[in-house]
Amino acid sequence: MNKKVRVLLIGAAFSADLHMDGYARCTDIAEVTAICDKDVSRVEALAERYGLRNYKVYDNYEKAIAEADCDIADICMPNFLHCDAAVAAFKKGLHVISEKPLSTTVEEAARMVEAAEKAGKKLFYAEDWLFAPAMNKALAVIKEGGIGKPLYIRARECHCGSHSPFAQTLKYCGGGCMVHLGIHPVGFMLALKEGSWTELVAMTSGGAETNLVHKQMEGEDWSACMIKFEDGTSALLEANYVTTGGMEDVIDIYGTEGCMHIDLTFSSAISCYSMPGLSYTVEKAEITTGWSKPAVDEKFNLGYVGEIRHFMECCLKNQDAKTGLRGIDGLEALKVVNLIYKSAREGIKIVNPKLISKQRGSSYCEK
Ligand SMILES: NC(=O)c1ccc[n+]([C@@H]2O[C@H](COP(=O)([O-])OP(=O)(O)OC[C@H]3O[C@@H](n4cnc5c(N)ncnc54)[C@H](O)[C@@H]3O)[C@@H](O)[C@H]2O)c1
Incomplete structure (x- = not known):
């Protein structure tokens, strides 16, 4: 992997703003290379707020996952979209951060955990507390x-x-x-x-x-x-x-x-x-x-700031997050x-x- 983790941020509203603040504070190890939201004006507003340059814009998360130059997909979309986006990202060979709850159902959350294991990639569960x-x-x-x-x-x-x-x-x-x-x-x-x-x-x-x-x-x-x-x-x-x-x-x-x-x-x-x-x-x-x-x-x-840095460090070392922040922890909580x-x-x-x-x-x- 590159020295910096390349991030595809999916969703560009409330929780994406929380995560962007984290990325803006760990530019030594991470860079946001692409942002996706079905409402592109939100992507532009988010990037503008954090002074982000040289990033790709997508309005479709499947296309973004397939095409973006990145190591990890950070899913900040509504709960019912977490599973679909995560499974697609694991198929592409990316690590995944999922916002809470891991999904809307235990079955889908279990599918996300299985997909990570199958791909040999990490599923990080964003429990900021x-x-x-x-x-x-x-x-x-x-x-x-x-x-x-x-x-x-x-x-x-x-x-x-x-x-x-x-x-x-x-x-x-x-x-x-x-x-x-x-x-x-x-x-x-x-x-x-x-x-x-x-x-x-x-x-x-x-x-x-x-x-x-x-x-x-x-x-x-x-x-x-x-x-x-x-x-x-x-x-x-x-x-x-x-x-x-x-x-x-x-x-x-x-x-x-x-x-x-x-x-x-x-x-x-x-x-x-x-x-x-x-x-x-x-x-x-x-x-x-x-x-x-x-x-x-x-x-x-x-x-949020500590959470994002931790996930970036884990990503660079290809290691699991701490207890409470792994996919299996999100599954148990759900x-x-x-x-x-x-x-x-x-x-x-x-x-x-x-x-x-x-x-x-x-x-x-x-x-
Ligand atoms: N950890 C926390 O404290 C915290 C706080 C708020 C939200 N969250 C979680 O973050 C996730 C998102 O919540 P939010 O508050 O940011 O919601 P939001 O409504 O503010 O933002 C969701 C964004 O996803 C975009 N989106 C929806 N469908 C899409 C699609 N098909 N393709 C591309 N973009 C799409 C919307 O346009 C919107 O901009 C939820 O899972 C929520 O539970 C976590």
Whole structure:
């Protein structure tokens, strides 16, 4: 491989902007050589924002994958397109970054993992929480025994609703807020506990008419899951679209000898009172007047910069990403989200099928 990883960015809107910021900060090892979006004006706007020159523009991802001069395809398109684009990229012999969730169904996510294995290429799963500097500091505190043994963790991603029209339908999104936002706390907890969950029980608002606010949305707009792990730790994982005032990415960790509160969104060093309003404060804030905590380097603090550099380094070394950031981790997170939906739908507690099949056959549900 060349000294720099050549990147084909597919999708040029919200998440592509998050990734572009990462590429712009690792030009020593990566260069974006092509960008694809069915709306070419978005490609041009994105490139303009980051001062990108000498890149190819595509409006069709199949053509882009077939023709672009690149080593990796970075998929920032809606969830229902991840599988098709990833499989095509692996056939071309590229590595792949997939945004979360890995896909809309477990079957498609498994196809992506299989296609990577068959091609001998890497599938990187973009779970940015694992690169948030505050999160890594918190994990270091746990590792040094600073709060004793963690007993209970509460983790949530919540805001007022997705900006993207595809997030409104089950077919294009794969669910509501739990698959779209809750996949972060789910993926984070699974990475922390190396997948060793034992049982879970969940509730959701149910979708459409039964939703709290977003009646036009097919998926749920409120969800919560209690989950237990083999080491006795338990967690409450939450996602909702009924939270006003900006996105909440919050984790509370209670240990035998202390506790920690991590706030990825509102922990800015700036408090500002503005009567005219600011151009931007934090992600998904509806208004910017009055008191706010304007984010300082939001993309860095949410983990996107570290995530992109890590994937580029792995790509250069042809090695897997860290735990929580591999294709198989994205697949596991999606499996758990689907079990959360099953628990909520059927009103049952779910026991980890891997543990159950070890103990007593194949059924994994308990009333
Ligand atoms: N990690 C995070 O925090 C985070 C944040 C936001 C979104 N995401 C994920 O990123 C992915 C994209 O979401 P988004 O918010 O960027 O959506 P978006 O709607 O802002 O952007 C998607 C882009 O894909 C383009 N597109 C759609 N169909 C296409 C096609 N057939 N060919 C080429 N381009 C096509 C659209 O024109 C659009 O510009 C989703 O999987 C989402 O879950 C992750």
